[in-house]
Amino acid sequence: MSEDPNGASPRLAIVDGLRGYALMGLFLVHMLEYFELYWAHPAPTPVTTAVFTLFMGKTFSLLALCFGFSFFVMMDGAARRGQPFAGRFAWRLTLLAAIGMLHGLVYRGDIIVVLALAGFVLIPFDKVRSNRVLLAVAGLCFLQPYILLWIAAGAAGAPWALKPPHHFSDPAMATYLTGDLGQVLRANLWEGQVNKWWFFIETGRCVQVLGLFLVGLVLGRIGFFADPGRFRRGRAIALAAVALVAAACYGLKARTGGHGSGPVFWTNMLAGGWFDLSCMAASVLVFVQLWRAGGERVLRVLVPTGRMTLSLYVGQSLVFVPLFYPLGLGLYERMTPPLALAIGLAAIAVQLVLAAAWFKAFHYGPLEWLWRCGTRQSFGVPFRRRPEPQLA
Incomplete structure (x- = not known):
C-alpha cells in the first residue's frame, strides 16, 4: 500500500504523510466500530458521530487516491528506465490480494483485497494518455450509476x-459475538466476505475506488x-468548490x-458518498496547504507511518x-x-513512535519488505540498515 517500487523511484514525503494521516483516521473509525462489533447494536453518541463524520469513508477514499498515485510513480519510474512494468505490477497486485485475503480471515473489514x-x-488505463478522458x-x-x-x-x-440492501443482512455477526477463533475464521472465509462485498458494491465504494485510482494517476502525471x-x-x-x-x-x-x-434510502446513500468524497478532497487540499505554509515540521511525524x-x-x-x-x-461488552x-x-501515539524508531534500523516495514521480495522473487532485498561508518 505504501512501498515504493524500486530504489530509483523517489518517495514524496508529503504523500507518505497523507497516507499516514489516512491510516490513522481509518484506525480511529475501526476503534469506534470495535472492529465491526459496534454494528451488531449501533447506538450513536456524540463521540461516534464526530469520529464517523470526520473520518468514515473519507480516509478509505484517501488511501485509494494514494494507491492510484503510487501506481503512477511505479509506471513512470519503469518507463524512465525503459523497463516494462505492467506484468510486474499485476504480480504485485496478486501478492497484495493474497495478503488481503489472509488478513480478511482475522478481520472481515479488510480493504487490502478490495484495493x-x-x-x-x-x-489498461495507463495507456490512456489524455488526462481529460481519465x-x-x-x-x-x-x-x-448503480445507485x-x-x-x-x-x-x-x-x-x-x-x-433493503443485501448488506443489512449479516449472518456472520452472530459468530463474531459468540464464536471462538476457529468459528470466526470459518465465518470470515465466506459469510463475512460476502457481506463485505455487498457493502462495497451497494454503497458504491467499488466504483468510487476506480474513480479515485484514476484521479490519483492524473495527480501524479501533472505533478500535483x-x-x-x-x-x-x-x-x-477547488477548496471553496468542494466545501x-x-x-x-x-x-x-x-x-433523507x-x-x-x-x-429515499438510495438518495441518502448517494448523498453520503458525495459528502465523503468532498470532505476527502478538502482534507487533501488543506493538508497540502498546511505542509507548504510551515506545517511540514509537524505533519512529518506522519511520514514513517505512511511508509509502512x-x-x-x-x-x-x-x-x-x-x-x-x-x-x-471480549472487551467489546465493556x-x-x-x-x-x-x-x-x-495507540496512534504508539504507532507514530514505533514507525519512527523502525525506520532508523530498517529500510521497509516487515510486510512491505516481504511484498517487495515476493515481487522480485528474491530475498536479496536489503532489509536492515547498515550502521553509519564512524569517522576516525
Missing part, C-alpha cells in the same frame, strides 16, 4: 429496487504533489435519513480483534465510545 483487485483496472471516466464513477439505477427503478415501483506551488490558486478555488458541495450533500443526507429501503501502512494496518487487526472479540478478551477513542489515540 488490490480493483487495481488491475489501472493497467477524469471524465472518474467523474462517471463518482456519479454512481442512480436503484433510485430510478425504486421511483418507478420496481419491487427489487424497494427491498511533486510541485504543489504551481497549483496554489487552483487549490484555493460548497460537501455542505449541500450534508443537507441532503440529513433530509431514517429510511431502510426505497428511493500495510504492516500497521494488518498489525492493528492482529492486536485489537483479540482484544474486542469474545475469541480473546467498551464505551469515549474509552475506545482514548485507547485509539494512545
Whole structure:
C-alpha cells in the first residue's frame, strides 16, 4: 500500500504523510466500530458521530487516491528506465490480494483485497494518455450509476429496487459475538466476505475506488504533489468548490435519513458518498496547504507511518480483534465510545513512535519488505540498515 517500487523511484514525503494521516483516521473509525462489533447494536453518541463524520469513508477514499498515485510513480519510474512494468505490477497486485485475503480471515473489514483487485483496472488505463478522458471516466464513477439505477427503478415501483440492501443482512455477526477463533475464521472465509462485498458494491465504494485510482494517476502525471506551488490558486478555488458541495450533500443526507429501503434510502446513500468524497478532497487540499505554509515540521511525524501502512494496518487487526472479540478478551461488552477513542489515540501515539524508531534500523516495514521480495522473487532485498561508518 505504501512501498515504493524500486530504489530509483523517489518517495514524496508529503504523500507518505497523507497516507499516514489516512491510516490513522481509518484506525480511529475501526476503534469506534470495535472492529465491526459496534454494528451488531449501533447506538450513536456524540463521540461516534464526530469520529464517523470526520473520518468514515473519507480516509478509505484517501488511501485509494494514494494507491492510484503510487501506481503512477511505479509506471513512470519503469518507463524512465525503459523497463516494462505492467506484468510486474499485476504480480504485485496478486501478492497484495493474497495478503488481503489472509488478513480478511482475522478481520472481515479488510480493504487490502478490495484495493488490490480493483487495481488491475489501472493497467489498461495507463495507456490512456489524455488526462481529460481519465477524469471524465472518474467523474462517471463518482456519479454512481448503480445507485442512480436503484433510485430510478425504486421511483418507478420496481419491487427489487424497494427491498433493503443485501448488506443489512449479516449472518456472520452472530459468530463474531459468540464464536471462538476457529468459528470466526470459518465465518470470515465466506459469510463475512460476502457481506463485505455487498457493502462495497451497494454503497458504491467499488466504483468510487476506480474513480479515485484514476484521479490519483492524473495527480501524479501533472505533478500535483511533486510541485504543489504551481497549483496554489487552483487549490484555493477547488477548496471553496468542494466545501460548497460537501455542505449541500450534508443537507441532503440529513433530509433523507431514517429510511431502510426505497428511493429515499438510495438518495441518502448517494448523498453520503458525495459528502465523503468532498470532505476527502478538502482534507487533501488543506493538508497540502498546511505542509507548504510551515506545517511540514509537524505533519512529518506522519511520514514513517505512511511508509509502512500495510504492516500497521494488518498489525492493528492482529492486536485489537483479540482484544474486542469474545475469541480473546471480549472487551467489546465493556467498551464505551469515549474509552475506545482514548485507547485509539494512545495507540496512534504508539504507532507514530514505533514507525519512527523502525525506520532508523530498517529500510521497509516487515510486510512491505516481504511484498517487495515476493515481487522480485528474491530475498536479496536489503532489509536492515547498515550502521553509519564512524569517522576516525
